[in-house]
Amino acid sequence: MTQLRERVNAGLKDAMRNKQADRLSTLRLINAAIKDRDIATRGEGSTEGATDADVLQILGKMVKQRQESARAYEEGGRLELAEKERAEIVILEEFLPRQLSDEEVEKAIDAAISETGAQGIRDMGKVMGALKSRYTGQMDFGAVGPAVKNRLG
CATH class of the missing domain: 1.10.10.410 (Arc Repressor Mutant, subunit A)
Incomplete structure (x- = not known):
């Protein structure tokens, strides 16, 4: 199991213990995306599953999707939904490496x-x-x- 996947699973368990519903739902989305990638790599003949590089790619894509959604919600006057997207971005970025300047x-x-x-x-x-x-x-x-x-x- 990759280090990032282990960190996500540990975060998931902590969120369950601490009854953090929003954090838990975001971490479950990450896990689902990782499992989707596992299934896709098995179809390509790999027995390894998603690597850390794959997980980083998944997380980056999820952050970008949420940034676009937050912008769209703001333009539509749905500020509460934009805030929810931004909160998910914060959780996702916990698992990404530091962004380069x-x-x-x-x-x-x-x-x-x-x-x-x-x-x-x-x-x-x-x-x-x-x-x-x-x-x-x-x-x-x-x-x-x-x-x-x-x-x-």
Whole structure:
């Protein structure tokens, strides 16, 4: 069992003991998403299940979904639902590694470009692959993509 999965399960047990209903429901959603990934990887022939990298990817996706939902709720005047989404984001981020600062992201991009020997926009995939393998869950790749493109273009 992966370390992240163990942390989620421990958090789930604590939430049950402390009768924290909101936290419990969010942690159950995380567990369900992890189990879905386990099933998907079994279909691909892997017996291992979801790795820590998979769990980080799942958590990042869940945070992004909640950010979008919170924005939509705010625009629709549903502030109580936006607050609920933000509370879930706080719980999800407990399991994610520390986010890199803008300066750290710039350094990581520079390092990945020099490491992969990227010359132009054609090498963007190599650079993004290097960043994703090393910094999954630590940076927003939706924002990093255009920055890499600018550097290479």
